[in-house]
Amino acid sequence: MRPETRSRLLTACQEIVGADAVISSPDELRVYECDALTTEHRAMPDLVVLPTSTAQVAALVRLSAAEGVPIVPRGAGTGLSGGAIPVDGGVLIVLTRMTRVLDVDLANRTATVEAGCINLAITRAAARRGFFYAPDPASQQASTIGGNVAENAGGPHCLKYGATTNHVLALTVVLPDGTVTRFGDRIADRPGYDLRGVFIGSEGTLGICTEVTVRLLPEPEAVRTLLVAFRSMEAASRAVSAIIAKGIVPVALEMIDQETTRALEAYANAGYPTDAEAVLLVELTGLRAEVAAEGPIVEAICREHDCLLLKAAEDEAERMLLWKGRKSAAGAFGRMTRNYYHQDAVVPRTKLAAVLTEIAEIGRQFGVRVPNVFHAGDGNIHPLLCFDARLPGEYERAMAAGDEIMRCCIRAGGTVSGEHGIGIEKREYLRLMYSEQDLAAMRRVQRVLDPAGLCNPRKIFPEEAVA
């Protein structure tokens, strides 16, 4: 960016949001170089602005459009695919000061919040009256609902409930030209094109959402949480398929491999067995009678698949401890390896066993450890590629193994992202999944809303295809 452009932008941004809401010194800007993708990926924004209203966001977008400068929206920066990295510089619009809960409407079971509101804060605002917001990404204590919308975030409990797109009813959006519009509706489906669905998961490339209306669900009457250990990943995978085939949809159906259970036990001491190759965490929720009926069926299926251990949480404290263990996986990773690359892919549930075997083989071939803790119920795997960036060649080997794993998942009929998004991380894989016609249809939608290509540029689509 030319210095005079930057200086003009700085003054204009300060006029819009106030001087204390604009960051322009290199030291402070550096905080915003990365998101939660590996630190090898970084880029400096020219300016960072922290607006507090939709009107301010709209004014910032109009200003940037007039100057021909890229804009990149950012929430808490917990994204794992590089979506918040300003690869072409420009103005980073950070929504973390827009955290208000605007409305909780229990008669219609909705909550409307500003886009910078933390995921868990929505549930906190509704919990006293017995309601919750279902999608629960691992980052839910930190990530913003706006970021969840951008990435169509999932989470362990999305097996039963569906991901972000199934729970967001309406959005206030600042389009790339600075107009403020509204997608979806609080009450009912609206006529016309469902642009709500296109916007969710569009990773900031179609505009910036500033307010989000979500569906609230009543807390289930009963919950039953089972910890089940298996001899092999294959046996556990078959049990997963058998449970779903029975017509039972647990609210969560998580699989954890032995390397991970060992690390997370050392870290969290949550009661996970460390002598089994695979552990399943199964949670059932619903009416008391429903859970009472489903529990024994799930237990019988696990026994038919020769489980080594099966125990149910006796009370809420034990249940919370089991979930603490599962949610400690990310913390435990730091003990398992100096650096890691956290992958995200989906495979058909029926191919889980075969794909897991192939991933283990790829790990051996490249000399890379690949522990895996993942949402087995919907086939959403998260191989963790371990490496030590200080040792020459380790990073490259891990990336090469990761590439093989992605290709393996696509060959199995899967997809390259279950919940982390594409960002800059996986753009090239889209060529393996989509024809040129498919990509062209999407790019045309992008261009019509963002003809100048200034809204979070160079995200999602393969590099030359964007040009």
Place this chain on the structure above:
Amino acid sequence: MRPETRSRLLTACQEIVGADAVISSPDELRVYECDALTTEHRAMPDLVVLPTSTAQVAALVRLSAAEGVPIVPRGAGTGLSGGAIPVDGGVLIVLTRMTRVLDVDLANRTATVEAGCINLAITRAAARRGFFYAPDPASQQASTIGGNVAENAGGPHCLKYGATTNHVLALTVVLPDGTVTRFGDRIADRPGYDLRGVFIGSEGTLGICTEVTVRLLPEPEAVRTLLVAFRSMEAASRAVSAIIAKGIVPVALEMIDQETTRALEAYANAGYPTDAEAVLLVELTGLRAEVAAEGPIVEAICREHDCLLLKAAEDEAERMLLWKGRKSAAGAFGRMTRNYYHQDAVVPRTKLAAVLTEIAEIGRQFGVRVPNVFHAGDGNIHPLLCFDARLPGEYERAMAAGDEIMRCCIRAGGTVSGEHGIGIEKREYLRLMYSEQDLAAMRRVQRVLDPAGLCNPRKIFPEEAVA
């Protein structure tokens, strides 16, 4: 259309699909002038073509694009908003010869069918193995899945299950330029923009879908169907709100007013009480234990709202008879009035009682009878405006009352279509629901996929706004 253009088109169409699949004589074309909107709305196509493959549809679309001639897709012609009426003439592409079930994949719980497949044929293909396709529009014995996709069709059982968009996983689509593409995925969410969601409900304006992959659900273990009579529509409305507020989502929650129960009893003799102002048909499904737990709660709520009668279907035969009664409503209409205009709108559940009172008042004011049988659980009402087209002024009075009713629903925070679509019927109401910016954003999406405006022209959007 100029005669030489039409003659060239006729020959070229015959080359693509064979002479027996092209209709060109005025007498035969007249069959395709109307769909199920009132017969006051009609327009002649220049040609009707009945393709049998995606490749043929693509060739027809490319041909029409090259000639600059409109194309209009049509399924069974059961649409209620005029979506299949070729208002600017052109080539009507009728998909009723593309009826094959291509694949039933029970491990992944999907079925893939051609777009001309009848809705109910999907369930028939899966029923032997215990699965079904959930959305059940009243037209399900006649309407095609392609038409259901175009209108995002609903049905009585969509309260629990959601409408067409919640059950369609993937689509093969011929875009307005004749390219064949694929939206969505059979197995998992795919990265990139969710164009599946935009296409569903786009009423044929963004292209023609030729194959549809739907989700199959396992048949529920148990079902309980209740017939409940109330003193007033208001009492029944309050019972509906109370059931939903309790956290119970019946699979169906239908309300029928007294004028309709009297007519359908005369017609179907299904055991509906004719002395009550309002009747609810409530159906619960799920695990045996779940239904056993929910049934008494629903019954208690109905008693708290002073129901006059409450009976549960004792067996499947009695249940089928109750549903036969409900589904006979359309047939009974013919006995109630010489002509009718069947409306479709959604209001917030909490405003149902107030809106129903206002509709009765509007009927009185305009001197129009307005019976109503509708999906109360999701606030989707279907006022039936009765008139006799032979009597001067009756049609106009009915339309004027209908206009008032639509405005009343919008004022209550509702929307102008729950499941019938906009078509040509309700284009102008979009101005009352959307800002110019909202409409502009949608029109830009339309124009990018259909720059020449030849794909089902003059549908959905307000008239001058399209130009």
